[in-house]
Amino acid sequence: MAFITFVLAANYYLCQIAFYNLSFPVSDRMKELKHLNKYFKKYRFKLLVGIFITIVARVFQLVMPSYVKKSIEVVEDFIKNDILQAEAKDLLLQYILIIVGAAILSGFFTFLMRQTIINVSRYIEYDLKNEVFEHYQRLSLDFYKKNRTGDLMNRISEDVNQVRLYGGPAIMYGIQTLTLFVCLIPLMFIKAPTLALYALLPLPVLSVLIYVISKIIHHRSTIVQEFLSTLSAFTQESFSGVSVIKAYALEPKINAELKALANEGKDKSMNLAKVNAWFSPLMILLIGISNIFVIYVGGQQYINGEIESVGIIAEFILYVNMLTWPVAVVGWVTSIVQRAEASQKRINQFLQEEPAIVSHTAKETPIKGKIEFKNVSFTYQDTNITALNNISFTINQGETVAIIGKTGSGKSTILDLIARLYDINSGAIFIDDLPIQDLNLKNLRQAIGAVPQDAFLFSDTIKNNIKFGKENSTDEEVVAVAKKAVVHKNIMDFTKKYDTVLGERGITLSGGQKQRVSIARALIKNPQIYLFDDCLSAVDTETEEQILNQLKKESQDKTTLIVSHRVSSAKNADKILVLENGKLIQQGSHDQLNSVQGYYKELYKNQLSKKEK
Known part of the structure; x- marks a missing residue:
């Protein structure tokens, strides 16, 4: 009884490790994964069918060992002359057909199991990726300034994949393990309690060791994955900047840096491989010990007459080998749950990010094109740079307005605010005499044709x-x-x-x-509004003139804003706004601004003299 108590206690402790993670309370550890409950509810029918099929597949698997035992008993009875040869042949054929049939049915239901539960995990992966991507699209530009593209990609790919493993394989193997434990262990104790005790003795040790190894593997594989991101970023940057590398003859330097990174990656991968190398040998060793216990103890019991047939030894060897993967998978499933929880936490961090720019109305708000800035000031949060300072102007529907100024004067910011990529700090922006925040955001952006x-x-x-x-x-x-x-x-x-x-x-x-x-x-x-942000800087003046003439024809009834450093792009506009250090210092037509001393007239003279040269 003492040994039985030990085995049961060890299995209880094992379940605690596997499913509750003694380091943290269940509610704290699993709260991040609650986000997936809506998907489990969505696919609950498929999941329930999959769980039922999993149980049926394992039940058919349990049929085989007992009939192997019966087959050996038939051979024993024939040797003892207790049954005739013909009867022994008939029974063996019958038992073999049952074994083969059970194996086929178990395999068939295992196939169906994967087609349901694993497919559900793929559906969840699909839905979660779409949810994350759609949320990414709703987030404002500030979010993308604060987060690296590689991190965004990793959360929607690698992190979602880790969560998928929890939503499919972890459930599938967890149900398999639970079914076998619930059905098989009591069955073994009913048939031969002492033999069952010795057969199961090494299994808790195996599961605990695999759990520990899985945690180490998880830690080291995370390091390898993070380093692979570093290596990928380095190579991508090198390929993108290959023209600069060649121009400055930096190939030896880049090769040396890549070699150092590759060696560092090799060391990290070798550290992971060394731990992985323990996995299979430990399983083989401890399962081998279980088999030795079964053979030795079972042999002793048969010799002493405590068990009637050698067949039960063969049956128990099959039971032990059936338990090998489920026991090993306990640690693996635990690791999956841990990784999924960590990944879902990273995903939730972004899903909980609220978009800074939201539409405050669901009703349609058609846009005509009148734009008015009233005492608008704006400061970028990430840099704390004030881009606009108390700007006021009005653009009527159908007007073409050029915005001129030095680099950093706030020209592009005006276009961004019209498209409501940012919300202003003070003042007010009106579109068609309505506050821009009161417009349907989708209607506003659909009405804009922007060229960055x-x-x-x-x-x-x-x-x-x-x-x-x-x-x-x-x-x-x-x-x-x-x-x-x-x-x-x-x-x-x-x-x-x-x-x-x-x-x-x-x-x-x-x-x-x-x-x-x-x-x-x-x-x-x-669109109703064109926003051209210095979009002719890379074309020659002749081509620029052709494009501007075409734009003038196209934008007859459209409101057009043209940001430029060239007076040639601005001189034909209905109105010109001149900015300096975020302030509006001049506004008017080309003739008006060229008739007074100021920034615009000086710029026009300088560019005109360069053109004449």
Whole structure:
């Protein structure tokens, strides 16, 4: 009884380690994973079917050992001449068919089990990735300034994958283990209590050791994964900056740095491999000890007449081997739950981030294009730089306004505030005489065609990059706006023309071509408000003149804001705003500003003299 008490106590302690993690209370440890309850509820029917199938598969598996025992007993009875040869053959054939049938049914239900529970984990992964990505899209620009792209990608890929393992394999193997423990251990004690005791004695030790090893593996694999991110970032940066590396003959330096990183990565990977190497040998050793106990103790009991058949020894050897993976998996499942909890905590940190910019109304608010700034001031939170200081101006619907000023004067900030990428600190912005915060955010941004200063193109065809402005546009519309952006001839020079696939961030094109494709993307949208942020800086003055003439035709009834360093881009505007250090120092038409001394007149003279030279 003392030994039985020890085994039961060890198994109880094992379950505590596996499912409750003695270091923390259950509520604290599992609270992060409560976020997944909505998905478990969504797929509860599939999960319940999967759990039922798992139990059925394990029950059929339990049929086989007992019939192996019966088959050995038939052979023993035949040797003792207790049954005839024909009867022994019939019984053996019957038992073999039952064993084969049970194995087939167990395999079939195991297949169904994976098709339900593992599929559910994939559905949860899909839903969770979409939830994270949709939330990313709602977050404001400040969030992206504070967080690295690599970290954002890791949370939506690696962290979600760790959570998936909890939502599928952990549940599946957990149910398998629980079913076998509940059914098999009592069965073993009913059939041969002493033999069961010795057979199970090494298993708690195995599970505890595997649990400890799994924690070490988790810690070291995390280090390896983090280092791989560092290595990937280094190589990506090297590939992106290969032109600079070659121009400055930095290849030996970069190679030396990569070699040092590779060696460091090798050491970390070897540390992980050394721990992994203990896993299988420990399992084989302790299961081998269990089998030795079964054979030795069972043999002694058979010799002493305490058990009637050698078949029960074979049956128990099968039981022990059936318990091998479930016992080993206890530590593995524990590790999965720990990793999933840590990953879900990282995911929840971002999901709990509230967007700084939200729509305060669900009703439709059509945009016409009148814009008014009243005493607007704005300071960037991340840098504490005041970009605008008490700015006031009015732009009527259909007007073209140019914004001129030195670098850092606040020109681009005005465009960002009109698109409500940020909310102002003080003052008020009105669109069509309504406070910008009272407008439907989706309607506002749908009414804007923006061309940023740093033209961003996706790794897709030129045609599809233009179609981002209007998804259902025809090929004829794409060609038409490309001509207006004066980029059609350049595109036709490419081998695949509009079907040319651009490299990362549009690297296939020159700076001027990227800007013009971005302009075409804005034109095809046909919005009420155009925001051009120094989008002609990379084109020559002749091409600039052609594009400006086309823009003037396209924006007859549209409100247009053009940010530029060139007077040539601004002189034909209805109104020109001149900024300096976040303040509006001049405003008026080209003729008005050129007739008085000030920043604009000096800039015009300087650029005019350079052009004449």
